Amino acid sequence: MIRRRKHHLSGGFRLAGMPKPIRPRDVPMDIYEEVIALWAFGHRTLARKDEILEARIIARSESGIWTDTVAEWSFEFEAPGVRKDLVPDQDTGTCLCTHAPIEKHCHIFNAVNERWACVGSCCIENFMGIPVEGIIRGLERMEHNPELAMTEAVIGFARKHGWLTDWELGFCQNTLKKRKLTFGQMETRKKINRRITNANAALRLAPPGPSFYFAF
Ligand SMILES: [Zn+2]
Numbered sequence: 566m567i568r569r570r571k572h573h574l575s576g577g578f579r580l581a582g583m584p585k586p587i588r589p590r591d592v593p594m595d596i597y598e599e600v601i602a603l604w605a606f607g608h609r610t611l612a613r614k615d616e617i618l619e620a621r622i623i624a625r626s627e628s629g630i631w632t633d634t635v636a637e638w639s640f641e642f643e644a645p646g647v648r649k650d651l652v653p654d655q656d657t658g659t660c661l662c663t664h665a666p667i668e669k670h671c672h673i674f675n676a677v678n679e680r681w682a683c684v685g686s687c688c689i690e691n692f693m694g695i696p697v698e699g700i701i702r703g704l705e706r707m708e709h710n711p712e713l714a715m716t717e718a719v720i721g722f723a724r725k726h727g728w729l730t731d732w733e734l735g736f737c738q739n740t741l742k743k744r745k746l747t748f749g750q751m752e753t754r755k756k757i758n759r760r761i762t763n764a765n766a767a768l769r770l771a772p773p774g775p776s777f778y779f780a781f
Pocket residue numbers: 614618660661662663664684685687688
């Protein structure tokens with residue numbers, strides 16, 4: 566068990582007697598209480614969802630510095646093999662940032678303290694800079710029609726997983742915008758696309774364990 570370090574919050578400190586920030590109407594009371602207990606106040610507001618996400622991610626990370634917390638987390642789309650109790654917020658339809666409803670539940674895993682959390686795709690994009698929506702759409706398109714070119718988002722995703730060799734990476738990039746492929750090129754594309762679709766499906770079915778997580 567890793568001992569939790571004290572947080573070094575970046576937002577200054579709240580002096581005794583200083584008023585609490587006003588709770589925005591769409592932030593539930595319990596989350597408001599949670600976030601203001603985390604923030605060292607004075608300079609922070611709670612008006613923005615990214616500030617709420619930041620506070621709650623820091624609270625679930627070992628590093629108390631926002632920019633360092635990102636490296637602790639890796640991300641998985643709705644990880645089916647994950648025990649529900651490991652992802653405490655997953656069935657609420659609500660992102661950590663309080664945004665609701667969320668369509669895609671993106672599970673993120675902290676490899677340092679082994680905690681899970683659930684956020685929406687927009688927050689994954691903001692927090693980790695991963696184009697989740699683009700990856701999902703690209704994978705779905707490719708699954709329905711393996712003759713379509715792999716999108717750049719999916720190429721990046723497949724590459725991170727080690728599913729594309731250097732040659733295949735070059736092939737996908739070079740043929741991405743080509744209107745007409747030769748018969749041989751089309752066969753190669755379909756072969757690669759099917760393999761990526763299968764690899765992704767296998768990933769979704771894999772039991773939870775260290776090999777299951779992928780870091781971007
Ligand atoms: Zn969010």
